[in-house]
Amino acid sequence: MVNLTLKERLKRTLNGKTVDKAPVLAVTQTGTKELMSLTKYYWPDANWNPKALAQLAISAHKEIGFEAVRIPYCLTVLLEALGCEIEKGDTTRQAAVKGHPYNSRKPVPIGKVPETILSSGRIPIMIEAIKIIKDIVGDDVPIIAGSEGPVTIASGLVEVTTLMRWFIREKEGLLEYLQYGSDAMISYANALLDAGADAFVVLDPVASPELISPKDFNDLVLPIYKDISKKIKGDGILHICGDITAILPSLKESGFIGLSIEEKTDMKEAKDTLGEKIKLIGNISTSKTLLNGTYNEVYEECITALEKGTDVLAPGCGLAPMTPIKNCIAMIDARNDYFKK
Amino acid sequence: MKILGVSMVSKEEILEGLAKAVIDGDEVKSEELAKKSLEIGIDPYESLMNGCNKGMAKVSDLYELKEMFVPEILLSADAMYAAIDILKPHLKVDASAKKPAKVVIGVAQGDIHDIGKNLVKMMLEVAGFIMIDVGKDVPVDTFVKKTIEEDADIVAISALMTTSMMYMEPVIKKLKENFVKAKVVVGGAPINNDFANKIGADGYGKDAVEAVKVSKKLVGV
Numbered sequence: 153m154v155n156l157t158l159k160e161r162l163k164r165t166l167n168g169k170t171v172d173k174a175p176v177l178a179v180t181q182t183g184t185k186e187l188m189s190l191t192k193y194y195w196p197d198a199n200w201n202p203k204a205l206a207q208l209a210i211s212a213h214k215e216i217g218f219e220a221v222r223i224p225y226c227l228t229v230l231l232e233a234l235g236c237e238i239e240k241g242d243t244t245r246q247a248a249v250k251g252h253p254y255n256s257r258k259p260v261p262i263g264k265v266p267e268t269i270l271s272s273g274r275i276p277i278m279i280e281a282i283k284i285i286k287d288i289v290g291d292d293v294p295i296i297a298g299s300e301g302p303v304t305i306a307s308g309l310v311e312v313t314t315l316m317r318w319f320i321r322e323k324e325g326l327l328e329y330l331q332y333g334s335d336a337m338i339s340y341a342n343a344l345l346d347a348g349a350d351a352f353v354v355l356d357p358v359a360s361p362e363l364i365s366p367k368d369f370n371d372l373v374l375p376i377y378k379d380i381s382k383k384i385k386g387d388g389i390l391h392i393c394g395d396i397t398a399i400l401p402s403l404k405e406s407g408f409i410g411l412s413i414e415e416k417t418d419m420k421e422a423k424d425t426l427g428e429k430i431k432l433i434g435n436i437s438t439s440k441t442l443l444n445g446t447y448n449e450v451y452e453e454c455i456t457a458l459e460k461g462t463d464v465l466a467p468g469c470g471l472a473p474m475t476p477i478k479n480c481i482a483m484i485d486a487r488n489d490y491f492k493k
Numbered sequence: 494m495k496i497l498g499v500s501m502v503s504k505e506e507i508l509e510g511l512a513k514a515v516i517d518g519d520e521v522k523s524e525e526l527a528k529k530s531l532e533i534g535i536d537p538y539e540s541l542m543n544g545c546n547k548g549m550a551k552v553s554d555l556y557e558l559k560e561m562f563v564p565e566i567l568l569s570a571d572a573m574y575a576a577i578d579i580l581k582p583h584l585k586v587d588a589s590a591k592k593p594a595k596v597v598i599g600v601a602q603g604d605i606h607d608i609g610k611n612l613v614k615m616m617l618e619v620a621g622f623i624m625i626d627v628g629k630d631v632p633v634d635t636f637v638k639k640t641i642e643e644d645a646d647i648v649a650i651s652a653l654m655t656t657s658m659m660y661m662e663p664v665i666k667k668l669k670e671n672f673v674k675a676k677v678v679v680g681g682a683p684i685n686n687d688f689a690n691k692i693g694a695d696g697y698g699k700d701a702v703e704a705v706k707v708s709k710k711l712v713g714v
Contacts, residue, residue, distance in 0.1 A: 288536065362563075363562065363564075439655045439684075444688060474656070
């Protein structure tokens with residue numbers, strides 16, 4: 153087990169092979185204000201510039217020690233390419249979707265994903281950024297790309313409360329939109345994997361049982377996930393926010409090889425339900441400890457997460473921009489100490 | 494059987510029907526029953542309290558038990574508001590009644606996620622509070638200004654994003670600086686009790702149902 157590269161360690165971990173220690177990294181956004189100050193690449197502009205995207209992402213690997221480079225910093229790239237108006241945000245505020253082009257009580261037929269999708273919006277910038285990252289970090293450091301998942305895409309296209317009502321009133325239209333989001337996301341994911349990304353994270357906060365029922369999730373969303381995990385040409389990871397304990401049995405059948413969870417989902421309970429079928433990633437609190445806690449509190453939480461069986465030690469969600477680098481380093485230290493024989 | 498000209502059977506049927514329409518999220522039915530209730534002379538206040546609100550109380554119980562989720566609650570709210578729109582113009586204002594507590598509610602600066610805020614607003618409304626909704630992405634000063642203007646009893650702030658939760662404390666500080674006595678209740682995904690205590694909030698609700706309990710406690714109802 154000597155001399156595993158970071159990429160080999162992550163790949164082996166996700167694919168259920170033995171490793172010397174759990175990788176420590178983020179599958180969610182890593183841009184923080186301190187990293188922006190260090191690199192001099194700031195939000196919001198960094199979201200629209202491939203070099204800035206690459207350098208800010210690499211800094212989380214170089215300055216913190218996360219064992220992967222992860223882009224982008226928001227959940228708007230694909231939605232922008234699909235025609236949503238974007239609010240750019242600022243240094244401490246993520247870009248967010250502002251306009252919902254398909255908001256309508258009755259679903260408007262949405263048709264097929266435009267063939268030009270991969271040259272739309274910021275998608276070419278993301279592809280370029282991945283190539284730059286690969287040139288700089290080489291072949292040994294994994295690159296993780298992520299995007300909004302199908303339910304979140306649909307919620308961006310039609311507005312979330314409208315979409316929620318469709319779950320009951322307009323199931324057919326809902327499924328059409330979920331399929332549309334899924335088709336768009338699969339081409340996007342595969343383009344980024346072709347460009348050099350090693351893993352792809354589907355981030356789907358709107359699919360959380362904090363919003364929709366586990367039954368709706370199982371009946372309407374799970375089949376879409378199964379299709380996505382089959383069609384993504386690389387290691388597929390799923391991230392859903394909130395307490396997702398209720399949908400863990402469904403997720404076991406989703407086909408993803410990694411599941412990223414927040415601290416609201418208990419790591420041990422997740423492990424007990426999923427067994428070795430899906431590798432668990434998480435679940436250090438981005439709010440309670442990483443942002444608002446101390447180095448020691450983060451350290452302790454990491455040891456607990458490792459004891460409870462996390463396969464990849466990671467923040468439970470996107471890092472808050474004001475998160476201190478020092479608190480993130482506690483994650484690296486805790487992992488190193490835990491695996492010291 | 495008839496008492497005061499209202500058929501008891503149909504009155505009960507209508508109130509129960511209204512509650513059921515709200516629980517089922519059937520806005521066509523709730524609107525129809527609200528009209529019917531006026532036709533046969535049921536006091537609109539009674540239809541509101543023993544029909545709509547009774548239904549919504551059940552919805553809130555089912556939500557707490559995780560038997561209802563956001564889609565179901567939104568449809569219930571639609572059904573409730575459809576009935577309220579019909580009943581409201583006919584409600585008699587009772588001048589002697591105790592003034593209900595007033596809540597200024599909004600989503601913290603930088604945050605556009607307002608589903609949670611809207612659920613809390615609706616449930617507080619049902620619980621009898623007067624709601625002043627200042628919307629989403631609300632600047633600190635707007636919370637303070639509105640609270641003073643409205644002489645509100647409670648300020649309720651929600652945030653989904655870790656970036657926006659940081660704008661809660663400044664609201665509390667500014668309210669204190671301006672000697673505003675209103676209580677502050679906070680909530681939202683990244684918020685927990687410790688954080689609420691740390692920033693000096695008077696209450697924290699982990700979900701909409703708890704937000705109502707906390708708010709009632711703070712104003713002593």
